[in-house]
Amino acid sequence: MSALLPLLDHAEDDLLDALARIGPVVLPAPQKPSQIPHLPSYYIYANHDTSADLEEVTSWLDQGAEKVIVPLPWAKELIGIVPANRLLLLLDVANVSAVSDTLRNGVSGVLLKTPVVDLDLISSLKRFFVGCAIHVQSDEATLPSASILRQLAGIGASLVVPTSQLTLSASTKTQLNVADAFIAPIQSDRPDGLFPTVVSSHLQGGRTLGMVYSSAESIKESIITGKGVYQSRKHGLWRKGETSGATQDVVSIRLDCDADALEFSVIQNGAGFCHLNRTSCFGEINGLAALESTLQTRLASAPEGSYTRRLFDDQALLQSKIMEEADELCRAETKDDIAFEAADLIYFALTRCVAAGVTLADIEDSLDQKAKKITRRPGNAKPQFVKAAPPPKPAPSIPAAPQTDPSAPIRMSTSDLSTITPQQRSQLLHRPVLKSDEMISKVKPIVEDVRIRGDAALLELTAKFDKVQMTSTVILPPFAPESMQLPDNVRDAIDKAYANIWKFHEAQAEKATLVVETMPGVVCSRFARPIARVGLYVPGGTAILPSTALMLGIPAQVAGCKEVVLATPPRPDGSISPEVMYVAHLVGASAVLKAGGAQAVAAMAYGTATVPKVDKIFGPGNQWVTAAKMLVQNDTDALVAIDMPAGPSEVLVIADHTSNPAFVAADLLSQAEHGIDSQVVLVGIKLSSAELATIEREVDEQAHALERVDIVRESVAKSIIVKASSVAEAIAFSNDYAPEHLILHLENARDQVANIDNAGSVFVGPYTPESCGDYASGTNHTLPTNGYARQFSGVNTLSFQKHITSQEISPAGLKELGPIVVTLADCEGLQAHANAVRIRLRAAEP
Numbered sequence: 001m002s003a004l005l006p007l008l009d010h011a012e013d014d015l016l017d018a019l020a021r022i023g024p025v026v027l028p029a030p031q032k033p034s035q036i037p038h039l040p041s042y043y044i045y046a047n048h049d050t051s052a053d054l055e056e057v058t059s060w061l062d063q064g065a066e067k068v069i070v071p072l073p074w075a076k077e078l079i080g081i082v083p084a085n086r087l088l089l090l091l092d093v094a095n096v097s098a099v100s101d102t103l104r105n106g107v108s109g110v111l112l113k114t115p116v117v118d119l120d121l122i123s124s125l126k127r128f129f130v131g132c133a134i135h136v137q138s139d140e141a142t143l144p145s146a147s148i149l150r151q152l153a154g155i156g157a158s159l160v161v162p163t164s165q166l167t168l169s170a171s172t173k174t175q176l177n178v179a180d181a182f183i184a185p186i187q188s189d190r191p192d193g194l195f196p197t198v199v200s201s202h203l204q205g206g207r208t209l210g211m212v213y214s215s216a217e218s219i220k221e222s223i224i225t226g227k228g229v230y231q232s233r234k235h236g237l238w239r240k241g242e243t244s245g246a247t248q249d250v251v252s253i254r255l256d257c258d259a260d261a262l263e264f265s266v267i268q269n270g271a272g273f274c275h276l277n278r279t280s281c282f283g284e285i286n287g288l289a290a291l292e293s294t295l296q297t298r299l300a301s302a303p304e305g306s307y308t309r310r311l312f313d314d315q316a317l318l319q320s321k322i323m324e325e326a327d328e329l330c331r332a333e334t335k336d337d338i339a340f341e342a343a344d345l346i347y348f349a350l351t352r353c354v355a356a357g358v359t360l361a362d363i364e365d366s367l368d369q370k371a372k373k374i375t376r377r378p379g380n381a382k383p384q385f386v387k388a389a390p391p392p393k394p395a396p397s398i399p400a401a402p403q404t405d406p407s408a409p410i411r412m413s414t415s416d417l418s419t420i421t422p423q424q425r426s427q428l429l430h431r432p433v434l435k436s437d438e439m440i441s442k443v444k445p446i447v448e449d450v451r452i453r454g455d456a457a458l459l460e461l462t463a464k465f466d467k468v469q470m471t472s473t474v475i476l477p478p479f480a481p482e483s484m485q486l487p488d489n490v491r492d493a494i495d496k497a498y499a500n501i502w503k504f505h506e507a508q509a510e511k512a513t514l515v516v517e518t519m520p521g522v523v524c525s526r527f528a529r530p531i532a533r534v535g536l537y538v539p540g541g542t543a544i545l546p547s548t549a550l551m552l553g554i555p556a557q558v559a560g561c562k563e564v565v566l567a568t569p570p571r572p573d574g575s576i577s578p579e580v581m582y583v584a585h586l587v588g589a590s591a592v593l594k595a596g597g598a599q600a601v602a603a604m605a606y607g608t609a610t611v612p613k614v615d616k617i618f619g620p621g622n623q624w625v626t627a628a629k630m631l632v633q634n635d636t637d638a639l640v641a642i643d644m645p646a647g648p649s650e651v652l653v654i655a656d657h658t659s660n661p662a663f664v665a666a667d668l669l670s671q672a673e674h675g676i677d678s679q680v681v682l683v684g685i686k687l688s689s690a691e692l693a694t695i696e697r698e699v700d701e702q703a704h705a706l707e708r709v710d711i712v713r714e715s716v717a718k719s720i721i722v723k724a725s726s727v728a729e730a731i732a733f734s735n736d737y738a739p740e741h742l743i744l745h746l747e748n749a750r751d752q753v754a755n756i757d758n759a760g761s762v763f764v765g766p767y768t769p770e771s772c773g774d775y776a777s778g779t780n781h782t783l784p785t786n787g788y789a790r791q792f793s794g795v796n797t798l799s800f801q802k803h804i805t806s807q808e809i810s811p812a813g814l815k816e817l818g819p820i821v822v823t824l825a826d827c828e829g830l831q832a833h834a835n836a837v838r839i840r841l842r843a844a845e846p
Contacts, residue, residue, distance in 0.1 A: 002255065003149035003158050004181040005135050007045065008037075011163040015178070018168060018223050022182050022253050024066055026160065029056075036063065038437055040252070043067045043088065045111075046074065054081060055426045061086055062373045064437070069111050072098065079106030083374060088135070096125065109133030111160065116140055117148060123155050135160050143176045146184040153185030153259060168224050179220035185259050186216075194231055195219075196261045201268055201279070202251040203361045204289040209273035210281035212238075214262055219253070226250050228266050246270030288360055291347065295354040311351050318355070321348045369438065375427070410703045410716050411696060412682065416723040417733060428720060429737050431647060431679060431786050439627035443598040447628055450602035451637075455609050461599040468570050468594075473603075474610045475576070475592040477585070483575065484582040491582065497550055497776035498586055504778030505555045508797035521813020528801045530560040533612060535604035536589075537619030538580060540569035540596055546579035551780045552618050552795065553587025559800035564589045565604055565612055567619075569596030597621075598628035605632035605640045618643040618795060620782060622675075643795055647786035648677040651770060652739035652759075654730045655695070656685040659745035663766055665698030667743050668719075669712060670771055672703075676714035681737065682721045683730045685746075692721060731755050738789035741770045760789045811844050 006019045007026040016037065019025050024041040036042070044060045046068055057068050057078060069088040070078060072095055078087060079102065087107045091099070093114050109132045112125060117138050126134050136152065137160040138144075144152075144159055152159055167175040188195050194213040200206045214222075215231035218238070222229045228240035228248030241247030248266040255262060272279040279285050285293065295308070302309040311318045325345035332338045353363065415428055449457040455473070463469050475483075486494075510528040517523050536552040539545055549566060556564050566589045568580055576584075576594060584592050593600055593611055601621075607613025617629055617640060629642040651671035655664050668680045684692055703712045724730035731752065734742060738758035746752055749765045756762055760783030763770050774781045782795035793799075809817060818837045825834035 002182055003153040003185045004178070005158045005160045006166060006178075007137070007160050007162045009162045009164050011166075015163060015166060015168055017226060018178050019163070019166070021223055021226065021250055022178070025163075026069070027065075029060075036437065038441060041066050043069055045069045045090075046071070054078065054423060057082060058375055062375055064369055064372055066372070067108065072103075075103055075107065079103060084108055086374065088133070093121070099128075104129055104132075107132065109135065111135045111137060113137045114139070117144065117152070117159070119151055119155070122152070122157050126155055126157065133158075143171075143173070146180065149181060149184035177220075179223040182223060182253075183216050183219055186219075186255065186262075187258075187260050189260060192233065194233070197230060198261070198263045199228070199248075199273060200263060200265050201289075202265045203267055203359060204279075204285060205360060205364065206265070207285060207289060208280060208282060209266070209268060219262070222250050222253060222264070228264060240273075241270060244270060246272060248273075288346070288350070291350060292354065292360050295351055299354055308351070311348070312355050315355075318348060318352055322352060366438075410700045410709075410713050412680075412699070412716055412719045412721050414692070414721040414723065417729055418723070418725055425733075428722060428733075429787070431650070439623045440631050443624055443627045443631060446598040447602040447605075447631055450599050450608070451606045454603075455611070458595055458599055458603050458608060458611070461597075462570065462595050465597055465599070466569050466595070468572060468574050470570065470574050470594065472610065473594045475581075475594065477588075477590065479581055479585050479592070484578050484585055486578050486582055490579065493776070494546060494550070494579065494582060494586070497547070498554065498583075500776050500778040501550055501554045501780075502558065505558045505780070505797045508555075509558055510798065510801065510803075519813065519816060521810040521815075522817050523808045523813075525806045525808075526803050527806070528798075528803055530562070531616050531800055531802055532561065533563040533565070533614040533616075534561045534800060535565045535567060535601075535614035535617040535619075537600060537604075537617060537621055537625060538566060538568040539619070539621050539625070540571075540577070540580075546577070546583045547775050547781065548619060549580050549583035549587070551782050553583060553589065555780070555795065555797040556618075556800045557587045558797050561800055563591075563612055563614070565591045565593055565614055567593035567595060567600040567604060569600075570594040597624045601625060601628035601632060605635075605638040614640060616641040616643070616800075618782065618799070620646050620649075623647075643782065643799055644784050644792040645786065645788050646784075648679065649674040649741075650679045650681070650739055650785055651741040651743060652681040652683065652734050652737055653743045653745060654683045654685065654724075654727075654734060655687065655745040656727070656747055657687070657691070658747045658766075660766055661691070661694045661698045662702075663769075664695050664745055665702050667745075667763075667770055668699060668716075669702055669706065670769065670774075671741065672712045672715040672719065673706060673708045674711075674715075676711055677718075678715040680716065680719040681739065683724050683733055684721060685724050685727055685730050687723070692723075696721075727752065728755075734759070738784075738787045740783045740785045740789065741773070743768070743770055758789045760784050760794050814840055815844065 002023045004022070005024070005026060008028065011019070016025070016039070020039050020041070024043055025039055026043045026045050027036060029044055029046045030036050042065055044065045046057065054077070057070070060068055061082070067086050067088050069090050071090045075087065075089050084106050085108045088109045088111050089099070089103065089107045090111050091113065093112070110125060110129055112122070112134065114121070114136060115138070117136060117140065122134060122136060134157040136157055143165060149159060161176060161181070165175055166178050166181070168178060171177040171180050186195060194215055197212045197214040199209045199212060201209055212230040213233060218229045218231045226249060228250055230238045230240065232238040247269045249269070250264055250266050252265045253262060268279070271277040274281045284290070298308045299312055302312065311321070322345070325341060325348055329338065329341040329345050332341045353359070415424070417425065446461060449461065458473050459470060462473060513525050513527040515523060515525050534556050536549065536556065538548045538552070553564065553566065564587065566584050568576060570576060574594065576592060581592065591612055593603060595603060601617060603611040604614045604617055617632070626646050630645065632638045632640050633642045649671050651667065653664055653667050664682065668682060671678055672680050682695065699716065703709055703716065706712060722733060724733060727746065735757045740760040741763065742756065742759040742761070743763040744752060745766055753762060753764060761773055761779055761781070763773060773779050780795045783789070784792035784794065814837070818841050821837050822834045825831070825837070
């Protein structure tokens with residue numbers, strides 16, 4: 001093991017990258033997931049004074065933390081619930097004796113806080129915690145020597161060192177070179193002092209590329225630069241690929257169990273590792289890695305008319321083949337048949353992955369991330385796949401597409417708040433997992449491509465993702481009349497919705513300046529100004545959404561934004577739906593961007609030669625859009641804000657004995673049809689099993705009459721019914737859930753609105769369907785999801801305005817206020833601040 005365990009208290013990107021190559025990094029407990037840097041391996045240091053929060057610990061582990069370091073009181077609550085291999089026990093020297101056998105057996109290691117590095121104490125602790133990792137956090141001011149690090153590693157321990165005390169430069173009295181710390185415990189039994197080094201491929205499942213040697217100098221350079229550097233026994237330092245171009249990017253460097261050999265996991269560039277221009281010194285690749293390489297080559301160069309080209313170009317064919325081969329695998333019985341059918345399925349599945357730019361390494365990373373999760377769903381099959389076991393298949397035959405029973409009942413799962421545990425209640429509040437860090441890593445190359453190459457990248461990405469070849473992505477006003485041709489009834493509906501939404505949002509605008517005289521002669525003001533340039537993202541995936549264009553465009557228009565860029569994915573012919581184009585005309589859009597996904601967000605955030613740069617981006621979207629918005633808002637080069645974090649659509653319906661089952665079911669389905677990741681929740685107050693069954697029958701019957709029934713089938717299967725014993729219990733659950741849409745099917749529903757603390761928008765009474773808010777009642781339908789209604793409002797006119805404050809002080813006012821300011825500035829040691837007041841006060845003296 002490494003003798004170094006870095007504790008993040010401050011680090012530049014280069015240092016953090018170097019640390020990521022040599023092992024885990026300890027992170028202070030984050031307040032929210034976005035505060036966790038993207039690292040391949042990390043621990044969370046939960047050094048809180050509060051009691052243990054199982055939900056928080058579970059969330060950290062599910063998000064990818066290898067382990068959580070918890071204090072003794074937490075451990076007593078978590079052991080037996082959280083797997084031992086994911087817990088490290090935080091101990092002070094004073095409470096070592098308080099560790100019971102149960103605690104010892106319930107953790108995989110210890111982080112010992114100690115005034116000094118006491119090797120005898122650490123050895124004793126190692127003997128007590130048999131098989132556990134020991135990490136030591138010392139209060140000593142001086143940095144550890146290489147000798148101390150070697151001795152710690154020798155007894156199976158590592159030293160916790162704050163990253164502020166680490167450097168990529170030469171070691172000093174106050175900072176320790178990262179590579180020096182990593183090299184300290186390495187030993188060589190060779191006369192030349194070199195270390196045998198196995199080089200493996202990160203992208204090919206760890207396949208061995210070759211055997212080389214390393215020196216302290218080469219290891220140091222590899223850690224710092226992230227490039228493959230080794231020691232040639234004949235020629236000295238060997239920077240791989242320096243002359244051939246076949247360079248290596250180092251992903252990780254690990255010591256073996258005896259600390260006398262290393263493994264470099266690398267991404268090999270160029271022809272390959274071997275001097276014979278082969279991938280590996282041990283021969284050509286085979287198996288899945290070879291198949292992946294072949295498919296990647298054919299994606300770029302397969303001739304027209306070939307079967308592989310057909311698969312890449314015809315997504316419907318590829319999808320059918322995947323389902324066909326999955327069915328064949330399920331029917332296979334003999335070992336040979338199962339292997340045969342599994343190979344076919346893997347071929348088509350990997351073709352799908354390669355077409356989407358997904359590598360085997362991405363799949364393995366996803367598997368690793370799933371393995372880190374400690375919460376598990378039941379794992380039951382979705383209703384459409386639940387069927388009787390098929391009869392044995394006698395022999396391979398002509399494939400048949402899998403049969404799905406279209407009349408299978410569409411059902412939700414049910415829980416009762418009076419019988420479930422607090423942990424189970426917490427699980428009900430969870431949304432389907434949104435892997436924001438993973439999605440951000442996927443969209444980052446797309447965003448970077450548009451940032452660097454502008455319109456050229458935008459056109460290429462639109463061709464790749466939207467399957468549309470275009471020469472330009474921007475439409476400027478005046479918009480051609482033929483692009484806005486609509487049936488009269490649709491145009492009339494849009495016009496009336498526009499009027500209602502305008503009326504409600506115009507009433508929200510702040511027009512008057514707020515003026516307050518805080519003391520005689522001191523006048524403070526606040527006034528609103530529009531955000532000059534805004535970008536409006538209108539999704540186009542499985543539905544046309546002119547309503548979203550209205551909801552975003554009207555408040556921008558009311559607020560007085562000078563430049564409004566409306567982005568939406570193009571149709572197959574490269575045009576934009578006339579409904580959206582008509583709304584763009586109504587709201588005075590200054591440009592329509594024919595692009596979707598992360599590439600559209602990037603174009604608006606950074607600007608291109610044809611796409612105007614904006615100051616704030618609004619609008620819902622899929623996980624790609626959401627991740628791109630989160631990425632660009634944290635990039636100081638973009639200087640762009642976003643409206644709010646967003647996720648899949650959701651609705652929570654509270655219903656009592658007065659509710660109409662058909663109305664309730666219709667409200668649930670109105671959100672379930674948005675997408676397979678939508679979530680709907682029914683909270684039933686004292687509803688009997690028969691009353692709930694009636695609602696479920698309505699859900700099933702109405703769903704089967706919808707064109708989007710296949711989407712509804714999947715989203716409803718992941719949704720829940722919650723039984724509550726009272727209105728108060730139901731509303732308390734809703735406030736904890738913080739839904740995007742909340743519908744109250746209650747007796748005296750209006751009286752309960754005062755009890756609602758967390759919701760994006762509330763729909764009161766049986767004749768207020770959520771659909772009205774989505775389209776035309778006047779309120780905005782761009783709302784916080786995924787529980788963010790606890791912190792965020794929905795989009796409104798003020799979202800498109802910013803507030804500026806001003807103050808004006810008279811000489812008399814400064815005479816009264818000035819001494820207060822001088823006193824406070826002197827207290828803080830800011831002499832120039834105080835002088836700015838004193839010089840004026842002196843000038844005003846007679």
